[in-house]
Amino acid sequence: MSGPSKYQPTTALGKWFHERLPIVAFAKDHAMDFPTPKNLNYWWTFGGILAVMLVVQIITGIVLVMHYTPEATLAFSSVEHIMRDVNYGWMIRYMHFNGASFFFIAVYIHMFRGMYYGSYKAPREVLWMIGVIIYLIMMATAFMGYVLPWGNMSFWGAKVITNLFSAIPFVGTEITTWLWGGYAVDNPTLNRFFSLHYLLPFVLAGVVILHIWALHVPGNNNPTGIEVKSEKDTVPFHPYYTMKDGFAIVVFLIVYALFVFYGPNYMGEPVNYTPANPLSTPAHIKPEWYYLPFYAILRSIPNKLFGVLAMFSSILILLFLPWLDTSRVRSGKYRPVFKLEFWVFAAVCVALGYIGSKPPDGAYVLWGQVLTVYYFAHFIIILPLIGLLEQPKVLPNSISDDVLAHSTASK
Amino acid sequence: MSKRPDLGPKRGPIVMRVRDVADAAHDTVNRRDFLMIATGAVAGVGAVMTAWPFIHQMNPDAAVLALASMEVDLSSIAEGQEVILKWRGNPVFVRHRTKAEIDAAKAVKMEDLKDPSARNLNGKDSDAATDENRVVGGKEQFLVMMAVCTHLGCVPIGNSGEFAVVQGNTKSGGWFCPCHGSQYDTAGRIRKGPAPENLPVPPYKYLSDTKIQIG
Amino acid sequence: MKKLASILVAASALVAFSGLAHAEAEKSAKPVGFSFEGPFGTFDKGQLQRGYKVYKEVCAACHSMKFVAFRNLADKGGPGFTEAQVKALAATFKVHDLNDKGEAVDRVGLPSDYFPSPFANDDAAKAANGGALPPDLSLITKSREGWHGTFNQLVNGIGGPQYVYSLLTGFEKEPEDVAKDKPDGKYYNPYFQNGIWIAMPPPLSDGQVTFDDGAPNKLEDEAKDVAAFLAWTAEPKMEERKQVGFEVLIYLAILAGLLYGVKRKIWAAIH
Numbered sequence: 001m002s003g004p005s006k007y008q009p010t011t012a013l014g015k016w017f018h019e020r021l022p023i024v025a026f027a028k029d030h031a032m033d034f035p036t037p038k039n040l041n042y043w044w045t046f047g048g049i050l051a052v053m054l055v056v057q058i059i060t061g062i063v064l065v066m067h068y069t070p071e072a073t074l075a076f077s078s079v080e081h082i083m084r085d086v087n088y089g090w091m092i093r094y095m096h097f098n099g100a101s102f103f104f105i106a107v108y109i110h111m112f113r114g115m116y117y118g119s120y121k122a123p124r125e126v127l128w129m130i131g132v133i134i135y136l137i138m139m140a141t142a143f144m145g146y147v148l149p150w151g152n153m154s155f156w157g158a159k160v161i162t163n164l165f166s167a168i169p170f171v172g173t174e175i176t177t178w179l180w181g182g183y184a185v186d187n188p189t190l191n192r193f194f195s196l197h198y199l200l201p202f203v204l205a206g207v208v209i210l211h212i213w214a215l216h217v218p219g220n221n222n223p224t225g226i227e228v229k230s231e232k233d234t235v236p237f238h239p240y241y242t243m244k245d246g247f248a249i250v251v252f253l254i255v256y257a258l259f260v261f262y263g264p265n266y267m268g269e270p271v272n273y274t275p276a277n278p279l280s281t282p283a284h285i286k287p288e289w290y291y292l293p294f295y296a297i298l299r300s301i302p303n304k305l306f307g308v309l310a311m312f313s314s315i316l317i318l319l320f321l322p323w324l325d326t327s328r329v330r331s332g333k334y335r336p337v338f339k340l341e342f343w344v345f346a347a348v349c350v351a352l353g354y355i356g357s358k359p360p361d362g363a364y365v366l367w368g369q370v371l372t373v374y375y376f377a378h379f380i381i382i383l384p385l386i387g388l389l390e391q392p393k394v395l396p397n398s399i400s401d402d403v404l405a406h407s408t409a410s411k
Numbered sequence: 412m413s414k415r416p417d418l419g420p421k422r423g424p425i426v427m428r429v430r431d432v433a434d435a436a437h438d439t440v441n442r443r444d445f446l447m448i449a450t451g452a453v454a455g456v457g458a459v460m461t462a463w464p465f466i467h468q469m470n471p472d473a474a475v476l477a478l479a480s481m482e483v484d485l486s487s488i489a490e491g492q493e494v495i496l497k498w499r500g501n502p503v504f505v506r507h508r509t510k511a512e513i514d515a516a517k518a519v520k521m522e523d524l525k526d527p528s529a530r531n532l533n534g535k536d537s538d539a540a541t542d543e544n545r546v547v548g549g550k551e552q553f554l555v556m557m558a559v560c561t562h563l564g565c566v567p568i569g570n571s572g573e574f575a576v577v578q579g580n581t582k583s584g585g586w587f588c589p590c591h592g593s594q595y596d597t598a599g600r601i602r603k604g605p606a607p608e609n610l611p612v613p614p615y616k617y618l619s620d621t622k623i624q625i626g
Numbered sequence: 627m628k629k630l631a632s633i634l635v636a637a638s639a640l641v642a643f644s645g646l647a648h649a650e651a652e653k654s655a656k657p658v659g660f661s662f663e664g665p666f667g668t669f670d671k672g673q674l675q676r677g678y679k680v681y682k683e684v685c686a687a688c689h690s691m692k693f694v695a696f697r698n699l700a701d702k703g704g705p706g707f708t709e710a711q712v713k714a715l716a717a718t719f720k721v722h723d724l725n726d727k728g729e730a731v732d733r734v735g736l737p738s739d740y741f742p743s744p745f746a747n748d749d750a751a752k753a754a755n756g757g758a759l760p761p762d763l764s765l766i767t768k769s770r771e772g773w774h775g776t777f778n779q780l781v782n783g784i785g786g787p788q789y790v791y792s793l794l795t796g797f798e799k800e801p802e803d804v805a806k807d808k809p810d811g812k813y814y815n816p817y818f819q820n821g822i823w824i825a826m827p828p829p830l831s832d833g834q835v836t837f838d839d840g841a842p843n844k845l846e847d848e849a850k851d852v853a854a855f856l857a858w859t860a861e862p863k864m865e866e867r868k869q870v871g872f873e874v875l876i877y878l879a880i881l882a883g884l885l886y887g888v889k890r891k892i893w894a895a896i897h
Binding site for chain 2: 059081087
Binding site: 450453473474478 | 695697701726736737738877880881884885887888891
């Protein structure tokens with residue numbers, strides 16, 4: 001935010017407080033007056049939606065902890081106690097359980113929006129990288145949360161995912177033993193996962209503040225990808241985007257509520273309503289849907305160490321995206337070749353997710369390998385080449401010109 | 412939204428106002444205000460309604476509310492003895508009182524009592540704190556009451572305090588709370604100290620001559 | 627370009643949803659309908675009471691139901707037994723407890739007790755059942771899938787109650803080609819999720835349980851009633867959930883409409 005604050009304390013008490021802690025001015029500048037491009041479309045509302053989902057998860061989570069017992073012999077029955085005996089316990093638990101899925105739905109839309117409109121490009125590289133870190137913390141938090149009900153998929157998911165670290169040369173076994181606190185996933189594992197699952201969301205909230213800070217230095221990207229040139233290009237965040245985001249948030253909550261109240265177990269695995277059994281692996285072990293593309297990449301490589309490396313690389317490569325995209329034009333709107341390839345890439349990600357949900361045999365393995373190769377080629381080969389070779393469309397002069405052109409065209 | 416909310420200052424008949432250009436602009440502002448107020452009100456009501464499940468979840472759950480009642484065999488409690496049992500998480504005194512203790516309790520004048528109410532959940536709220544109203548008729552020797560000081564919840568110590576029956580060197584009946592010094596007599600009535608009420612009698616009934624069920 | 631993109635997304639979504647359904651059981655569950663299906667479906671109290679009787683007289687001999695308490699049978703949205711009925715039916719069970727001297731005793735059940743397990747522990751249950759563990763039935767309709775497919779389950783649910791119904795009515799004479807593989811003490815059931823051989827003998831038959839309300843008691847009726855009862859034990863708050871959900875959705879729809887109006891009014895001057 002540049003320039004002096006528009007906040008002027010009107011009362012003597014307000015002035016007294018402002019001179020000592022200018023928090024009201026800070027909040028007004030960043031949550032109300034912040035100049036925001038006036039052409040943001042509904043894909044830009046998912047940032048606000050994500051903030052709401054984080055709050056929903058933290059509040060429902062704190063409430064669940066009041067009734068949950070992180071102990072291997074009691075965890076499963078304490079969840080059933082919440083579902084059956086606690087006042088509105090069933091609702092709060094279903095909100096938390098489906099909230100994780102909807103958190104990921106929103107974050108994936110948010111990420112693909114950033115990729116389509118080139119929101120990661122200079123000067124927003126750090127903003128994007130903090131976003132990738134948020135995504136990583138989300139994945140770790142969701143994984144540990146999934147272990148807590150101590151159902152049979154919880155148990156085997158914990159075992160399989162922690163075993164990824166056994167692929168590390170020389171010290172792999174020591175690391176898994178350290179993670180488990182024993183020779184297998186057991187009560188000590190459950191306890192530490194509980195502790196971290198409670199801690200990480202607050203870390204997440206802190207990193208989200210950094211994310212917003214890094215957003216408010218250069219300001220928002222927008223669908224044209226052109227920087228704001230004058231005040232004419234912007235509107236104050238409040239009431240313009242508070243109301244637009246508010247509407248989008250409520251629509252998102254309607255879809256969320258449909259699942260919470262009418263299909264609360266659709267996102268889950270039926271096997272997880274069977275208590276953990278260390279002697280019997282479920283017939284088809286698979287992670288929650290939001291990990292499936294990476295799980296498919298893991299299984300595509302017929303070597304333990306390289307499979308694990310490929311999986312982690314597939315996420316960490318996002319950190320380098322700002323430099324892998326060589327295009328001088330930011331928004332995919334003006335990049336005809338990229339635009340097409342973007343949708344191919346999105347389809348590849350969905351297809352990888354589908355492969356990840358299937359048993360690792362036959363044609364699924366081959367398809368998984370083909371798609372994995374494409375996934376990495378997109379970042380390392382295709383994106384840099386498109387940026388160099390494609391002829392972008394002519395950009396409008398300013399955000400206002402673009403808005404004006406569209407409103408006259410539609411009349 | 413077909414009707415115009417009449418929030419602006421009245422300047423004449425409505426028919427006139429509709430044609431008034433300046434007023435039409437004013438009217439738009441009013442409509443916007445009305446919409447804003449309605450939205451704000453609906454959002455506020457929603458926030459309050461959403462808060463309720465998150466508050467109510469901390470109330471006793473169905474399993475706690477359904478906690479079992481407890482049976483006590485009185486035949487194993489000798490005269491002059493008391494037992495402390497746990498019922499719904501709280502301690503309960505069951506005391507087999509001596510004749511001297513009962514007589515001492517009956518001799519107390521009503522005006523000497525700090526709390527004139529019987530505090531017996533098996534009787535009426537208006538019952539006076541007579542010894543008869545604290546026990547079951549014909550079974551005066553058995554005093555059943557919560558062992559929770561009505562001051563701040565400590566367990567009073569039996570056979571002690573200024574209102575116990577003194578026989579030689581020993582005291583019998585009467586309770587003294589070690590936390591803040593409240594004194595209860597041989598019927599469990601508050602007589603001295605900071606506690607405001609008599610020790611309450613929980614709901615209980617006789618299943619047989621020597622067996623009661625608490626709860 | 628936009629069209630092409632949406633076609634690609636639609637195609638990939640179609641692949642993801644239609645998929646080759648990977649059935650675990652030999653046959654998908656029979657698509658029998660229940661009163662509690664759909665957004666407004668509720669439990670049929672009479673059916674739940676009959677299902678309870680089937681559980682009590684047949685299933686309870688081997689299967690525990692440890693997350694359900696007798697008091698739940700009088701809960702709102704359940705079988706609708708009265709408090710007095712629950713007290714009486716709880717008393718027909720023996721419950722392990724300790725007396726005031728700390729000795730293990732069996733006493734009559736109270737409404738606050740949970741359904742007692744027929745075996746002391748899982749190992750005892752296995753030993754008494756030829757090595758196979760009769761699963762706890764509290765959550766059985768939420769932990770078993772009658773059919774598969776991402777889209778199919780979104781529309782029709784996972785088919786848990788249908789799985790139970792199909793399993794109970796699905797015992798058949800084994801086909802010729804697999805007969806020679808029949809393990810000792812196992813029965814042929816193509817609806818079973820772990821292969822075709824199940825250790826449970828056919829538990830129900832025509833007229834086995836006589837219902838107090840005189841409802842028909844063919845095998846199919848008994849199986850359907852107990853499947854409905856087990857749908858309730860797995861999701862006892864279903865009716866409350868749908869009721870609250872309806873109110874929440876109405877509220878959110880109104881709020882969304884108002885916010886859209888506000889948003890349009892505010893933005894009117896900008897575009």
